[in-house]
Amino acid sequence: MPTGVALRDVRQQLFDAAERVLLRDGANGLTSRAVTAEAGVAKGVLHRHFEDFDAFLAELVRDRIARLEGQADALRGSAGTGDVAGNLTGALIDLFDSVAVAIVGLVIFRDELRARLRQARPAPGVPVLTDAAAVIAAYLNEEGELGRIAADADVDALALSLIGAGHMLFAGREGVPPEPEDVGKVVNAVIADVVQRRLL
Template structure:
């Protein structure tokens, strides 16, 4: 490994490498050695930027949560336009990609990671909780615009949509769930 080569953005380089390893080898194959080898850096680079591997994983998940929150803002911006089920279906297909599903498995597999994420103030079920909040925020905006019933329980609707989407996405192999099936689930739930 060459030394003295400046890394442009070591955190992002390590995050990108971790995602590649996670997608290829799963949660059990995601080790600090596998990440640094994938990133093409010395193992010490990871420990220079993070206290330990669980701190690295915590920041990786928090980075993904921040991305979900950006998607939530974009979804709320669609309130009042288009069909509600269409907007939600597009948002779910964007957010619930293979990376998110693999990170959810990682969170389930690592007790210390879950503990650190809770200490950082994430939802009780990280990423799934933020995804549910994304849907609830959007449905609240639609309710405020009179496009869904004023007494609609958006929290329950959001949890139900997210739960249904998780069941559809949990078996993702080479292709996402059929968008028509996802749309039908969203539409049925909102009715």
């Protein structure tokens, strides 16, 4: 590896490689050797930048969570426009891309990784999924303030329902996502009551 390469560049190179390995070989195939080989760097590079492999994986998950911020901004920006079910359907499709689904599986698969993530931010639930639920809840709060869903809607419960259903729809599909219409049916079923009560 050339000298003078910025740490951020090396980290991103390793993260990108880890995502490719995870998609191709699954959580069992994700090892430090597989990541460095995929990245085309010396074996010691990962351990020069991270305490150990679980520390690397924890940063990989945090990097994925940080990407949710852009999605959250876009979704909140859509409040008051289009149709609530359509906005939520698009959000779930964006949130549950193949890498996100694989990373959720990784977090569930590795106990040590979950423990590290919870040390930094103790919270119940599965990291990434709980963060995605917060994105959906923030959007639903905006729609509630705009009067597009019932004012008494339990947005946290709705968000958990949508994320849980979304994960079930997208997980285990070998990279072939569900049809948008199928996602939309689930979204409509979850939010039907709060939309109908808003109209009464």
